[in-house]
Amino acid sequence: MKIRTHLFFLVFGMFLPFLIFAVALTAMFWRAERSAVEQEFQERVRAIAFALDRELGGQIRLLQHLAQSELLRSKRIGEFYEEAVRARAAHTLWSTVIVADPSGRPLLNLHSAPGAKVPTMPVDSATFQRVVNSGAPAVSSLFKDPGTDKYSSAILVPVKSDASVIYVLVAVIENSPWLEFLASYPGPRDATTTLFDQNGAIIARTINNDSPVGQRAVPGLFTKLQQVAEAAYRSVEPRGQQYFSARSRSQISAWTVASGTSRNAIALSLWGPTLAVAVGAVAALILAITLACLSGKRIARSVSGLAGVARGFTTGQPAPPMPAPNVTEINETASAFTELRKQLQASERELRESEEKFRTLTTHAPVGIFLTDLKGDYYFVNRNWCAVSGLTAQEAKDIGWQRALHPEDRERVVAEWRAAVQQGLPFSSEFRFLQPNGTITWLQGSAAELRNSHDSVVGYIGTISNITGLKQAEEAMRFSEEKLRRQAQELEQQLIASGRLVSLGEVTASMAHEFNNPLGIVMGFAQDMLSETDPSSQHYQSLKIIDEETRRCQKIIQELLEFARPRSTDLGLTDVKQMIEKTLNLVSNHLYKQKIEATSTVDSNLPQIYADVQQLEQVLVNLYLNAVDAMPIGGSLKVEAKQDKTASGKPTVVISVVDTGFGIDDRDLPKIFLPFFSARKRKGLGLGLPICERIIKNHGGRIEVESRSGKGTTFRIFLPVDHQPESGAGAETKPA
Amino acid sequence: MMNKSVLIVDDEENLLVLLDRILTKDGFEVKTATNAYQALNLLEQEDFSVAILDIKMFPIDGIALLAELRKRSPSTQVIMITAYPTPDSRSQCIKNGAAMFLTKPLDLNELKSVAHNLALT
Numbered sequence: 001m002k003i004r005t006h007l008f009f010l011v012f013g014m015f016l017p018f019l020i021f022a023v024a025l026t027a028m029f030w031r032a033e034r035s036a037v038e039q040e041f042q043e044r045v046r047a048i049a050f051a052l053d054r055e056l057g058g059q060i061r062l063l064q065h066l067a068q069s070e071l072l073r074s075k076r077i078g079e080f081y082e083e084a085v086r087a088r089a090a091h092t093l094w095s096t097v098i099v100a101d102p103s104g105r106p107l108l109n110l111h112s113a114p115g116a117k118v119p120t121m122p123v124d125s126a127t128f129q130r131v132v133n134s135g136a137p138a139v140s141s142l143f144k145d146p147g148t149d150k151y152s153s154a155i156l157v158p159v160k161s162d163a164s165v166i167y168v169l170v171a172v173i174e175n176s177p178w179l180e181f182l183a184s185y186p187g188p189r190d191a192t193t194t195l196f197d198q199n200g201a202i203i204a205r206t207i208n209n210d211s212p213v214g215q216r217a218v219p220g221l222f223t224k225l226q227q228v229a230e231a232a233y234r235s236v237e238p239r240g241q242q243y244f245s246a247r248s249r250s251q252i253s254a255w256t257v258a259s260g261t262s263r264n265a266i267a268l269s270l271w272g273p274t275l276a277v278a279v280g281a282v283a284a285l286i287l288a289i290t291l292a293c294l295s296g297k298r299i300a301r302s303v304s305g306l307a308g309v310a311r312g313f314t315t316g317q318p319a320p321p322m323p324a325p326n327v328t329e330i331n332e333t334a335s336a337f338t339e340l341r342k343q344l345q346a347s348e349r350e351l352r353e354s355e356e357k358f359r360t361l362t363t364h365a366p367v368g369i370f371l372t373d374l375k376g377d378y379y380f381v382n383r384n385w386c387a388v389s390g391l392t393a394q395e396a397k398d399i400g401w402q403r404a405l406h407p408e409d410r411e412r413v414v415a416e417w418r419a420a421v422q423q424g425l426p427f428s429s430e431f432r433f434l435q436p437n438g439t440i441t442w443l444q445g446s447a448a449e450l451r452n453s454h455d456s457v458v459g460y461i462g463t464i465s466n467i468t469g470l471k472q473a474e475e476a477m478r479f480s481e482e483k484l485r486r487q488a489q490e491l492e493q494q495l496i497a498s499g500r501l502v503s504l505g506e507v508t509a510s511m512a513h514e515f516n517n518p519l520g521i522v523m524g525f526a527q528d529m530l531s532e533t534d535p536s537s538q539h540y541q542s543l544k545i546i547d548e549e550t551r552r553c554q555k556i557i558q559e560l561l562e563f564a565r566p567r568s569t570d571l572g573l574t575d576v577k578q579m580i581e582k583t584l585n586l587v588s589n590h591l592y593k594q595k596i597e598a599t600s601t602v603d604s605n606l607p608q609i610y611a612d613v614q615q616l617e618q619v620l621v622n623l624y625l626n627a628v629d630a631m632p633i634g635g636s637l638k639v640e641a642k643q644d645k646t647a648s649g650k651p652t653v654v655i656s657v658v659d660t661g662f663g664i665d666d667r668d669l670p671k672i673f674l675p676f677f678s679a680r681k682r683k684g685l686g687l688g689l690p691i692c693e694r695i696i697k698n699h700g701g702r703i704e705v706e707s708r709s710g711k712g713t714t715f716r717i718f719l720p721v722d723h724q725p726e727s728g729a730g731a732e733t734k735p736a
Numbered sequence: 737m738m739n740k741s742v743l744i745v746d747d748e749e750n751l752l753v754l755l756d757r758i759l760t761k762d763g764f765e766v767k768t769a770t771n772a773y774q775a776l777n778l779l780e781q782e783d784f785s786v787a788i789l790d791i792k793m794f795p796i797d798g799i800a801l802l803a804e805l806r807k808r809s810p811s812t813q814v815i816m817i818t819a820y821p822t823p824d825s826r827s828q829c830i831k832n833g834a835a836m837f838l839t840k841p842l843d844l845n846e847l848k849s850v851a852h853n854l855a856l857t
Contacts (some may be wrong), residue, residue: 513792516819517748520841524754527844554841561820568823 003303004296011292015285022281026274033273041191041246041259042232048185048193049248049257055181056155056252059171060137062091063157067169072099072159075166077107081114093177096147098122098154098170102132107167111147119146123154123170131156132165139253140170141197142214151175151214153203175213179204182257191261196247198254234263302330309337313344368443368464370401371450374457376421385464388443390435406432406440413445424449427462430471442471512561519557523550556685563675563687567615569698574611576641576653577602583620584639590625595634603642607721609653611699619692623657623715626688630661630713644718651721652701658714664707672705740855741765741782745775745801746790746817755788755847762848764855772796772804779805784812785855788847789834791818791825799828806833813854817842 066072066087071080077099084097088110098118099108104125106118121128123140131138140154152172159167182193182204194212195203200222202212216222224231232246245260362369368385372378377398386393389404396404405413409431420427427447432440447462526547533540580600584591591598620639627637638658646652664672671677673693678686696703700720707713742764744755752768759766767784769775771793778784787805791798802814816829819840826837836850 513819516840517751520819521748521750521754523841524751524758524844528754528758 002296003300004293007292007296007299008289011288012285015288019281019285022277026277029277030274037188038232038244038246041187041244041261042230042248044185044187045193045246045257045259046230046248048182048259049250051185052181052195052250052255052257053252056139056250059091059093059155059173060139060157060252062087063155063169063171064137066097066171067157067159067167072167072169073161078114081108081110084108084110091171093173094171095145095150095152095174096172098172099159100128100168100170102165102168104128104168109147111145121170122146122152122172123156127156128168131158131168135160135163135165139250139255141199142175142201142203144214145172145174148174151203153178153197175204179206182206187259188261191259193257193259196256196258200256203255235260299327299330302327306330306334306337309334309341313341367466370396370447370462370464372421372447372460372462374421374459376417376460379459388441388464388466389433390437390439404433404435406434408432417447420447421460424457427460430467433464440468441466442468512557515553515557519550519553523547523554526550559685559687559691563685563691569612569615569695571610571612571699573608574613574616575608576606576655579613579616580620580639580641580655583617583624586617586621587624587628590628591637594628594631596628596631596637597635598637598639600639601641606641606643606653607651609719609721611719612695615695616699619695619717620655620657622688622692626715627657627659627661627713630659630663635660635712643721646718646720653719653721655717655719656714657717658712660712663709663711663713664705665709669705669707673703741767741784741786742851742855743767743769743775743778743784743787743812745769745772745787745793745798747771747793748790751790758844758848759851762852764851772801775801776804776808779808779812783809786815786851787812788815788817788851791816791829792820799825799832802829802832802834813857815847815850815854 069083071083088094088097096110098106100106100121104121106121109118112118122143122145127138127140135158137157142151142153145152152174154170154172157169158165159169178195182195183206187193192205192207194205196217197203200217202215205212229249235243242263243260244263245258247256247258249256362382365384368388369382370378370385371380378396378401381393381396391404402414413429413431416429417427429445432442434440443464444467445464447460449457450459450461452458526543530543533543584598640656642654644652644654673689675690676686693703696717701718704716740763742759744752746752747770756766756768767778769778789798789801813835815836816834817838817840821839829837835854
């Protein structure tokens, strides 16, 4: 609701009691007025009755004076006639004079000439008798005078002689004087004044005199007339109108004067003042409401102005000019608003400046910067990003940035990005952008979580750095490496083709073939001959030696073959303990023959390792045989296997082969793993240890040696526990 | 009736002499050839239960001969021998239907045993 409406209701609410009060007052006034009018009526009729009494009293006295006539007393009726005529002429009210004897017989009536028949006594006998009996004057009720045929009434006075009534003197008065009498007492307009006789017959009435005269009053009215001398009452006339009447009885005549008026008439008279009051009240109300509305309008305007100022905050528009505020509170509010607005503007300025700073930063940053929401959808990219991607900031929004990715990298990078976002991990990847114009740029993209002041993640901030140069350099390097390699190969080929260089592999292959063939044949024959020769024969020893030496040749060739073209590593889960036991078994003969005590200690929960069993067995046997060679007069051979960790914490198995032989010279120690190095003669090509080292290296491990001349030698093999099969298999390395 | 005939093909004549001697002693009927042509000739004349072929021969090498032999005489079990085994040559032999692949210098006992077993199949 508007302020105006509120005020309207306020004012109306305030006025309502006043209005009710005014109405009540008016009602009271109305009633008071009415009763005043009624009171007035009452008094009026009373006055009239009083006047009537005076009039009647006067007439009675006049008649009584006539009744004093000597002629009457002396019963000279004939002569009295003239006096009566003279009296009648003097008292204009009298229409006739009648003399009657106490029985009621009329003796004289001025209506008839002297001597003529006297009309009948018009007055009722009851009244007549009363006068005779009481000797007091009376006033009759209404009757029709036969002499005039007019409604009349009479005054009766007794004529006394010697205290007894000898005659009754009657003066008849017609109605018209009474009408005049009534009319001489004007009342309110519309008020009817009626004169009733003792019986309730209308003697005279103002307004429409002729018709009602002689009519009886309404019976109810008549009884009322008789009951009380004075009264005021409301009644309903024959015609249905509401009437207000007041009456008063004449004491002398018992006639009743009544005056009545329609209540409307009374009401009408009251309308004037009531209207005045009503009009005044309404006028006051209207005035008040108008003032309220005007006031409300002014206040509303001020408040609207305030609302406009407040609205200006949100729209950023300058506030419309405030209408001259005339309400203190609104003034205060307006100033508070203005203050607030200033502060807001200052804050806005600061914010804008900080945004500007950010914008400058990101715009001029030499890397592409992007911001994403929690889901990983882009909402901001800087200029550099756009330049590198060939997309506009709008195109990059949400998942539009993916278009910048090179089609070959897109799937991978998008998957990496999604995974990072889902798991809340930092993102880092290398990929290419492909611009619409075909430019390809290599980039290093990184992103980290962006947190708000409550330390909750609100999105991601990331950068893309151009690493095309780097990649190109890498590529160039790879290319040149490849080129070099090819060149080397070509060179090798050329050299080979020119016959100047032959790969060792080829040498050994053909050599092995050449050697093995005749060797095999010789060995074969030797064995065959041995099988047919008796051991006691002189040739047996020779044949045996031939067999042994050819076997030795075979071994050498095998070693060389092995070294030149090593076998691929065939990895499988290997139980180290089993391997050690098996290998010790293999050399048990040698150990026994040379009186060497062999012990093995293996950790109880030694893990299995991925290894080529055959190759590792070869290594171990090689080491054992070396140890045997080092202990020609016996000794001890200890084999240990335990778990260990590398410096970086990787689990390792360490196998140690410890002998108590004559050890390795300090000068020779660094050379023992070099191929073709043999510390002593007749012990093969010196390829055993190099081969062992290579095998161990192919297993991702290393071999170490510790030795003291004269004290013994310890070989330690370190093998990783989790050496994966893929990296070791198929390792065919070219010989050094 | 168990046929213990064996055909040995190798360009090394001395080896042929050796193997002939060894296998004859073992109860085989031995025929030898120094090249593929001779071998194929012999194959036409009789069926062998076992054949021992050297790989490195000239002009037709053992593998080619193997393929041909398997075509002509599928029932003959073939042992390939070579002084220089490579995974490649080994798989080729097996692919072409060789039953066994042995390396020179031969373990004569092993050879005897293998030949014997193959002759039984």
